[in-house]
Amino acid sequence: MICHLSLLIVLSLSVSQCLGGCAEVDSMTEAVAGEGFLLGCISCKRREEVSARATVDWHFKPLGEEEFMHIFHYDHPSSDIIHEDFSDRLEWHGTQNSDIQTGAIYIYNVTFNDTGTYRCTIHRTLFMVNHNEQVTVEKEVELSVVAVANRELTAVISEIMMYVLIVVLQLWLILVLVYCYKKISEEHEAREARKALKAQAELLESKDTCDGVQLE
Structure with a gap:
């Protein structure tokens, strides 16, 4: 059982790396x-075999404001920067086809005025056999802009733990593989020993039969 489990783990790790x-x-x-920043937004389809088409909208609410503005x-294949505050500073870094699952955008030359809440909205149409299904997914990112990059303690600990x-x-x-090797080796030796005993018993039985025939 342990050997089978270890094999499944190895296979799952291999599949996760290949796919x-x-x-x-x-x-x-x-x-x-003053640097660039990637605003991430990922919405995975629950059924990969279903074809789909999606559009993505990003909105921004500056720190202290109440309303979102479309940016x-x-x-x-077309992208449009809607708000003048982001003119020539936004670039599409998401899926390069109509079946969008990654809706990321890249901000060039980040300023302190870019601090606030960003909302990514993915409008997806799933092309089903008998009908089309509309799905809307929203994700928000609370962005803070700093003068110097800081590595959070939790990120460092997470990396070490990984x-x-x-x-x-x-x-x-390695220990499981060594255990499995020893177990297989012991089973092989036991089988060989049983075969040897069986062969010896058959040889003795054959000898007794021969002796009986000679006595007659």
Whole structure:
């Protein structure tokens, strides 16, 4: 059972590395003034076999304001910067076809005025067999702009724990493989011993039969 489990783990790790599946990762939330920043927005389809078409809209609410303003629209293959405050500063970095799952945009030359809430809205049409289904997904990013980049303590700890987990998992797999090898080797030796005993018993039985025939 343990050997089968370890094999499944190895196969799952191999599949995850070979197949680029969709994963809804949250956007980063801290930008550095004067640099560029990627606003992430991912909405995975629940059924990959269904074809779809989507458009993406980005809205922005500055810090302290009440209303969102429309700043960007993408409808493959065209993109439009709607608000003049972001003129020539936004670029589409999402899916490069109409079946959009990643709706990320890149902000050039971030300023402190870019601090606030960004809302990504994905309008998706799923082309079903008998009808089309409309799905709308909204995601928000609370962006703060700083003068100098800071690595959060939680991010550092998470990175360390990730490497520790990888090392522990590899050691565990090695131990399991060694255990499986020993177990298989012992079973092989036991089978060979049983075969030898069976052959010896058959030889003795054959000898007894021969002795009986000679006595007659």
